[in-house]
Amino acid sequence: MKLQLPEYFFHGATLKVSPRAMTKTGALVHVELETKENENGQGRIFFHKIKKYIKKKLVSAAIAIILVVKLIALKLIFVLPLILGVTTAKKMFLKLLLFLFPALSHIFKLCSWYHQNYHTTKYHHHHHLITHHHKVPVGPPNPYIRAKKTTPKDAYEVEKDALIRAASLAATAPPSSIRDEILRVTAVKLQETNRVKTETDLVKQQQEIIAASDPDTIAAEKFYGSLLEKVDAILTSIGASDAGCRERAICSLYGDPFKHAPYSNLVSNELSKDSNELVPAADSKQALRYYRYVQAARDGQEQKDCLSTYPHCNIDYNRA
Known part of the structure; x- marks a missing residue:
């Protein structure tokens, strides 16, 4: 027995049912789905639409993720300098950039400002007559x-x-x-x-x-x-x-x-x-x-x- 499936969903596929053997309680049948190839050699329209729909959703999700990341980055660019200061924000951004892309450190080594700002020792002088034991004493004139x-x-x-x-x-x-x-x-x-x-x-x-x-x-x-x-x-x-x-x-x-x-x-x-x-x-x-x-x-x-x-x-x- 052959059953013609709807053209819209199954693109002219035929469901073929043929008996194989009879038993005491029933029968053994063989079910076969015969697809009909169109002239252009494409698959079924139903699966093609599902594939197109999923692809569209994935593209939309990727665009949404990129947009959210851009908005967060934009907020951080304006908010962090106000909270932590411009110098601290620049250092944090540079460290994050080097963490994500370590290869950039080789490029930054060629810049003199990178060595001046991030590879020099900063000394903080205490305003004591005598500083703590681990420091050389500096302070007001004696x-x-x-x-x-x-x-x-x-x-x-x-x-x-x-x-x-x-x-x-x-x-x-x-x-x-x-x-x-x-x-x-x-x-x-x-x-x-x-x-x-x-x-x-x-x-x-x-x-x-x-x-x-x-x-x-x-x-x-x-x-x-x-x-x-x-x-x-x-x-x-x-x-x-x-x-x-x-x-x-x-x-x-x-x-x-x-x-x-x-x-x-x-x-x-x-x-x-x-x-x-x-x-x-x-x-x-x-x-x-x-x-x-x-x-x-x-x-x-x-x-x-x-x-x-x-x-x-x-x-x-x-x-x-």
């Missing part, structure tokens, strides 16, 4: 270093010593008019030097008296005195009792902070202050001593020889 100049007292002492040596040499020379003139001039200059030194000491005492009544100096003495009490208490616990040993001890603590923990951390808490946390030094002696400790910490961080830098001590804290 008043102690700025004030370390040759004072008039040192010049007078040098001149006085020179005059005394000249007088002693002239006294041992054979008697002559030149020797007598040298002794006379030396004696006059020595008297003048002593007079100037006496006046200088008097002026210095007057300045100390005036500074003692200065509100800024009083405030600085109180502020830096409290910091020094804490530092001195820590240094005394490790055997640094006098000024020379304390400066050497601070230098050693900052030279190898891990070896001297926790004392190095305790001292660092007092000496590593921001400039806005400190008060003006004015004419405070305590401030001058505080900045000597700061300088000792700098020397330790710069890995200077603490033994030769601070020779007025008999203790080697690096061996302790």
